Amino acid sequence: MRARIIGTGSAHPRMHVTNTELAEFLDTSDEWISTRTGICSRYISTGETNTQLCVEAAKKALESAQMEAEELELIIVATVSPDNYFPNTGCQVQGLLGAKRAAAFEINAACSGFLFALNMAQAYIQAGVYSNALVIGAEILSKMMDWKDRSTCVLFGDGAGAAVVRAEERGMLCFAQHSDGAKGSVLSCRNRMISNHYVNQEYQAAGEPADHTHMEGQEVFRFAVRRVPEVIGELLAQAQMDKDEVDWYVLHQANERILQAVSRRLGIPMEKFPMNLMEYGNTSAASVPILLDEANRRGLLQRGQKVILSGFGAGLTWAGALLEW
Ligand code: ACO
Numbered sequence: 001m002r003a004r005i006i007g008t009g010s011a012h013p014r015m016h017v018t019n020t021e022l023a024e025f026l027d028t029s030d031e032w033i034s035t036r037t038g039i040c041s042r043y044i045s046t047g048e049t050n051t052q053l054c055v056e057a058a059k060k061a062l063e064s065a066q067m068e069a070e071e072l073e074l075i076i077v078a079t080v081s082p083d084n085y086f087p088n089t090g091c092q093v094q095g096l097l098g099a100k101r102a103a104a105f106e107i108n109a110a111c112s113g114f115l116f117a118l119n120m121a122q123a124y125i126q127a128g129v130y131s132n133a134l135v136i137g138a139e140i141l142s143k144m145m146d147w148k149d150r151s152t153c154v155l156f157g158d159g160a161g162a163a164v165v166r167a168e169e170r171g172m173l174c175f176a177q178h179s180d181g182a183k184g185s186v187l188s189c190r191n192r193m194i195s196n197h198y199v200n201q202e203y204q205a206a207g208e209p210a211d212h213t214h215m216e217g218q219e220v221f222r223f224a225v226r227r228v229p230e231v232i233g234e235l236l237a238q239a240q241m242d243k244d245e246v247d248w249y250v251l252h253q254a255n256e257r258i259l260q261a262v263s264r265r266l267g268i269p270m271e272k273f274p275m276n277l278m279e280y281g282n283t284s285a286a287s288v289p290i291l292l293d294e295a296n297r298r299g300l301l302q303r304g305q306k307v308i309l310s311g312f313g314a315g316l317t318w319a320g321a322l323l324e325w
Helices: 030-037 050-065 089-097 110-126 181-186 201-206 217-239 256-266 284-297
Strands: 002-011 016-018 041-043 074-078 103-107 132-140 158-168 172-179 187-189 213-215 248-251 306-313 317-324
Touching (some): 002 110, 002 172, 002 284, 002 317, 030 256, 041 158, 050 284, 074 110, 110 284, 110 317, 158 284, 172 217, 181 217, 217 306, 217 317, 248 284
Parallel strands (some): 248 306
Antiparallel strands (some): 172 317, 187 213, 306 317
16 A cells, blocks of 8 residues: 555744845845745744644644544654654644544654655555554744854744645655765754763863754755755656656755756756745745645646655755655
8 A cells, every 4th residue: 555645734823024024134135035045035933833833734634635633543743843852743733633543753854854754654554554644844943043144044934734644555656765964064953962960061161052053055055956866866767757757846945046956957847846935935844745735725736646755954864755646
């Protein structure tokens, strides 16, 4: 059996902030941000939590799947920005949905997180362990930014996307996923330092402060434009399909120029790459499921079409899946 997406949903905070509004307190401009990235605005939490956005997206996905929460067997939330160290976001969502039967947990594979979670759901379903799953990608990245660092904070936004998958004859055709931990430092955000009765003050003083996103932009750019075409090629080879047989390429929304470079390298027209980064910025694990939900609700995705999903990001991690919609 295969995991088939039978419902999607998404959610974002109320506050919508344009590039020009950022320029009111940062030394930046709409021209700089939009020409380098394609991003024009993003949603920023003024109190909405990761869990709240997950639950809103999940309810919409369940409604579009015409399923009740009680039927769910598995909940996986991909995020780098949970509300708590524990309990994990999956359990929070399970409790609030009343999905009593579901096992629930959280994973972190940064911007590839939704793909890793979806691929995991496929593996469980293929193995016959579960017959359905709720897979969510959600982020409140705004709390992890240094709002004085114009080179990172302008790129990211908050949001959540969800998909309900069910075991069917048709659905995910194949998947691929990779990691390169040796290059982890190009995109990172540190946790708390070790601090306890036995740690000496020199150690603490020598440590870097926790909590803000650090990115070597050009390294990440080079990584993405190399690895995304590679993983797409891998999926096509596994499925013995030609790139032209794929109807849609739903890719992580980091930067329009990355999407253009992937399109050029593979010789696939940009019309096959739906985009919403203009409105959302980069929402990490949430970007692929939010875009998928929008494409689904707009009627872009038709049953039987072939769709490639791909994510790439911190870790480093990159992943893809080829689906029959
Ligand atoms: N507004 C105005 N000026 C800025 C801003 C800003 N927001 N940010 C940086 N600058 C300045 C820099 O200070 C620098 O000025 P200087 O030349 O006087 O020193 C100049 O602009 C160029 O800075 P670079 O960092 O070299 O800019 P670059 O052309 O590399 O563009 C960008 C930066 C857009 C981040 C690019 O590297 C990129 O697209 N990288 C891809 C990474 C990406 O998209 N990451 C998203 C998250 S990662 C992920 O999702 C996988």
